[in-house]
Amino acid sequence: MSSTRQMVLSALFQPHGHSKSSWRHPDSRPSHPTDVRYYVEAAQLLERGMFDLFFIADTPAVRTENLDAWAQSPLYMNALEPVTLLSAVAMATEHIGLGATVSSSFFEPFNIARQFASLDHISRGRAAWNVVTSANDYAARNFGLDRLPPHAERYAKARESLQVVKAYWDTWEDDAFVYDKPGARLFDKTKQHPVSHDGEFFRVHGGINVARSPQGHPVIIQAGASEPGKEFAAETAEIVFGTGTDLGEAKEFYDDLKGRMPRFGRGPDQLKVLSGFSAVIGESEAHAAEKRAEMEALVPIEARLIALVNDLETDLFDLPLDEPVPLERIPVSANHHRVYFEEIAGLIRSGITLREVAMRYTRSSAAMTGTAVQVADFMTDWVRSGGSDGFMLTFQHAPRDIHDFVEQVVPILQDRGLVRRDWPGRTMRENLGLARPANRYATA
Template sequence: MQAQGTMAMSVLVQPTGYHSASWLHPDTNADSSTDIDWYRRVIQTAERGCFDLFFIADTPAARTTNLEAYSRFPMFMNVFEPVTLLSALAGATRHIGLGGTVSTSFTEPYNVARMFASLDHLSRGRAAWNVVTSANDFAARNFGLDKLPPHGDRYERAREFVDVVKQLWDTWEDGAFIRDRAQGLIFDVTKQHPVDHQGRHFTVRGALNIERAPQGHPVIIQAGASDTGKDFAASVAEVVFSSNSTLESARAFTQDLKARMARFGRDPDQLKVCAGKPVMIAESRQEAEDMFRTLQEMMHPKVGLMRLGMDLETDLSDLPLDEPVPEHRIPRNSNMHKAYFDHIAHLIRVEKLTLRQLYQRYQRGHETFCGTARDVADHLEEWFTGGACDGFMMLFNLLPTGIETFVDQVVPELQRRGLMKTAYAGRTLRENLGLTRPENRHVVEARRAAQ
């Protein structure tokens, strides 16, 4: 079980690091994106630091337009499929949770239920699925669509999708595979419960062809920022990645999310909010700030404008770099990442930044915290004890150096303060996070019927 009062600690891993210019930095390996040894080194470092969860984000598409910019910022252009990668990493680790993104907009529940049940068995109970509805049209075009369905429709499909996946995870009771050689029976026929689902988006009549997962259900992660997204998270998520730049806004987000859980009959302790936290650690605060500024300046203007355009959902590349961005260029509504959109709109409206200042300031929903190891420990402690979150989703601008410094210098400090565990107490990710193992719904129903 997660020790009382300790942080849930996760890390988002992108090849070379979280920063868009990280691949240009001499401390990184530009060829790490398809190098399994590189991933092994990073995950083993995270496990040495008692991280609960290693997380791989994803979108199922390489960009095919704006290649002038993408050839300078290789995000998702050359990456492993997450579940395949996590399966390989399961064999290189023993304790750390393995989380990956699979979109509900471009898959069927059966595929996802089967993949994550398999990963949970491969890792002996360490799998977690990040449920996303996806937020780019490049992915839509790989699956027979011109563009993404509207936000509300995507979430409606996601709700039904997760419901069907959970039903599939319950198609076998625990212990259904008795492997009784004396009787000649491999499974107990009374312990199979096929799904009979007919909904608006999916019709599924059948059972999963793998026994119930060690965790019962692999852990469900979500990161919705919109009202619909938060309701969805409150109804199903067990880990949520939040993206707020101040302690106050993070606390308001966490309180809002946990308050919504009551409507779905859920206990707020059964959801761990991990605040996204980019950090830059050095011997002095000044050095850390300089390192971060250097990275921001390494970003090519085409990349800066493309990142702004992507999240503001409009093209700003016709505007002069050194003049303020006119307010009328902000679109009326966001259909993709609402939190990112609102942040850029705020910087344009309130801070009146020039285009160059805007792309050098904009950090995709989070502010990088720059400081010494002790400063970082103080900052994380302040957020955690201040009720901003249950733990963190660490975002290291440069990898593997960022996580190596964190594990060598920040983790021992947090452990000394009793804020991080010093060993894995549980066998599964659920146990390490303090999440209850879901009972099979058919067993619960049978028990109720017998009462």
């Protein structure tokens, strides 16, 4: 990767912060998760820091078991619906991309297509859809199932869902709505193209009832790191959340994913790989370590264990904390997040205690504790060495750590030519250097 190429900056925003018990910090407020003004302020701050994407993760579910542990680490237990939220944020921002998770397993293609086309219009071309298959059985139960369908089936459905959604986005050609007042003709009927699809999972005939959006197709995000996930991403994604806790792992994922793209007729620049990264910044290394330790001290061990139980897909609460986990307690395979499953299984196989596994588990993201220069050096090396095209940043405490990053790290990266000082375009696609998809019917 060229040393002069700019990195992509994205923020996975959680209202209190990414630390499992950030809600316990003295500065956190109970109102933050449902106060849209708080999200707006965070997005505006990130926009001033030249972030390309303000991203809201989501699950269509609430946890209904192990509630004592979930109460200590309330992941998605009190969360606004993300597309509705981002529509409000769009009205108070001008440039930053707005991305949201919506599950292809449980939402119909028409609804997805209309939601994101609407967000793209509202934001004037800044919408992005994170295509997920969902990764917990709580979501399945909200939609009439006992558990998630098998992993491969969910990806097959996601692929078909995306095909149908894109067809809906091409219902109208760009210039279909002519507003011919003298001729009493609002649209050109020859430029409407109904969707007709009869597949394994969806059977539809109709069209989307909104004009083609500013980006043509909102930007497509994916996060899968399994074999089906990587194939799906290489074929269709424009942003992928990369994996790897060190540069070697990240580069292996990056090269593997981009190496698959030519088979689908795509060039590597059509996809941005963003590595997961968390930075705690201090005036010195010792000061940064103190800040991280302050956040870590707020996390009860039960909150760490519930994260393992959730991602390993098995109960561990009956095991002693200060003994190794018996290898036979590792399930044969994963049906939720395979990369997280493998990280936990690897830690268990190393022979460390359950407490140590819980303390070390990072969900395959890199972490840095140091001064602003040290954090900037880490990011610079990671991108210039070909580990990623940029970062999906999480912040242990919000908004404190966001302020630290925007005010201290971003100027250093700008001085190095790695972060822009102005916006090159109006839409998210323009700012990321991604082509606007042509309407398939107009090109035909």
